[in-house]
Amino acid sequence: MRLVVLLFCLLLGFGAENAYAKAPAKNTPAKSAPAKKAAKAKTKSASKSSATKKTDAQINEQKNALKKLESDLAKKRQELALLETEEKGVLNTISILDQNLNQTRTYLSELSKSEVMLERALVQLSADIDSLDRRIETRREAMKKRIRNLYVSGRNSEARVLYGLLTQQGNPDRQVYWVHHILNQDQQEVEVLQQLVQERDEKKQMESAHLDDLKQMRSKKAAEEKGLVSQMSGQEKMLMSLKHDQNMQRRALKEFEQNQKTMLALIKKLEEKRKKEIEQAKKDEAARKAKEKSGKDKKKDKKAPAKTVEKPKVTVAESVKGPKCTPLKGDVISNYGLQEHPVLHIMTRNLGVEIRGKRGAAVRAAAAGTVVMVAEIDGRGPSVIIEHEGGTYSVYGHLASIRVQEGKEVRNCEEIGEVGDVASLNGIKLYFQVSEGTQTVDPLQWLKQK
Numbered sequence: 001m002r003l004v005v006l007l008f009c010l011l012l013g014f015g016a017e018n019a020y021a022k023a024p025a026k027n028t029p030a031k032s033a034p035a036k037k038a039a040k041a042k043t044k045s046a047s048k049s050s051a052t053k054k055t056d057a058q059i060n061e062q063k064n065a066l067k068k069l070e071s072d073l074a075k076k077r078q079e080l081a082l083l084e085t086e087e088k089g090v091l092n093t094i095s096i097l098d099q100n101l102n103q104t105r106t107y108l109s110e111l112s113k114s115e116v117m118l119e120r121a122l123v124q125l126s127a128d129i130d131s132l133d134r135r136i137e138t139r140r141e142a143m144k145k146r147i148r149n150l151y152v153s154g155r156n157s158e159a160r161v162l163y164g165l166l167t168q169q170g171n172p173d174r175q176v177y178w179v180h181h182i183l184n185q186d187q188q189e190v191e192v193l194q195q196l197v198q199e200r201d202e203k204k205q206m207e208s209a210h211l212d213d214l215k216q217m218r219s220k221k222a223a224e225e226k227g228l229v230s231q232m233s234g235q236e237k238m239l240m241s242l243k244h245d246q247n248m249q250r251r252a253l254k255e256f257e258q259n260q261k262t263m264l265a266l267i268k269k270l271e272e273k274r275k276k277e278i279e280q281a282k283k284d285e286a287a288r289k290a291k292e293k294s295g296k297d298k299k300k301d302k303k304a305p306a307k308t309v310e311k312p313k314v315t316v317a318e319s320v321k322g323p324k325c326t327p328l329k330g331d332v333i334s335n336y337g338l339q340e341h342p343v344l345h346i347m348t349r350n351l352g353v354e355i356r357g358k359r360g361a362a363v364r365a366a367a368a369g370t371v372v373m374v375a376e377i378d379g380r381g382p383s384v385i386i387e388h389e390g391g392t393y394s395v396y397g398h399l400a401s402i403r404v405q406e407g408k409e410v411r412n413c414e415e416i417g418e419v420g421d422v423a424s425l426n427g428i429k430l431y432f433q434v435s436e437g438t439q440t441v442d443p444l445q446w447l448k449q450k
Helices: 002-010 016-021 033-083 090-153 156-167 172-244 246-298 443-448
Strands: 332-334 337-340 347-350 353-356 362-364 369-377 381-388 392-397 399-402 415-419 429-436 439-441
Touching (some): 090 246, 246 347, 246 381, 381 399, 439 443
Antiparallel strands (some): 353 429, 369 381, 392 429
């Protein structure tokens, strides 16, 4: 009797007489009404649970992305703080200010995305909780009705039905089904209600956690937006000082020219190394031929001389033939040669061109060749230098990430990294330079050569 009271204090049931009256006529019994409802409730809950898990996975993925951005931003802000205590170069200062601004903007953009995702998740959770509340209330009302029926008629009526099923003549399978049905239908209903209540409680906990996250995120966003205004003001003051301070302009120009010299020295070093390798290859070939000739003189009586395998010839200073690949899709913001620098507002001679990019955009090899250098270059940041046939070199600077190593053979248009803003003075861009031997050429004209 206590078991009956426990079951019906938890959940609704259905009268055994009604169930018996609607028994299936086939030999294979069908699912009971409570069993069908339980299965339907499980399917519905599973479907909503799957959608919720997907949303939660997206939110967690976004949280991880924000953590990485916060870490990168903290490092850049440490560099910026050092500028106030140490004497840094003009170009380095402008570059760090610019990188901080770009990363702050990116961080704000990701915060906005996370905010929208959380708001949508909260709307869905609220709708799910309302739906669960209605379903729970419906079942509880039915439970009250079931308990009233039991109070009026007791379980004697169900006992009579069970006795009749066990003593009458008929299909044994059908009899077993209905005995099991009458004994278990209330338990199935209890399980359904327990699942609904548990699911609602879990969603309420999730809703509370999301609300806390949203509150913190909005607080961070407000602080970052305020900081962005301050950073923009600081950068503007720095650039205005540079525009009117001749001493600062001279320092900036000196640093710029030093960076140019460093770049040219690297290309010169690579070209000298290539020429030494050519000379050594010639010496090795001459020694091989001399040894071969000496061997022939000693073995004249042999009918057929040993076949020799010729090594591929190394060419010197000829332009790369065949179609080229534009390394990055974007607007050219700085051309080759003499022109006014867009940030420094002084006349400078550019060794290459600068192409505006979007964060994460792929940078590709302009032609097939061999990666001869992967390094951090002054004024260019993380860079890749590729040697092409005939001693032509292409340089790719300001990379956010690099996907090749020194010595790797690359195909025409193969991805070598991602565009970034490291050591840049004016946002995300690619520095692209081409040298034939030690002589720089206009990269845009070189790309057009067939």
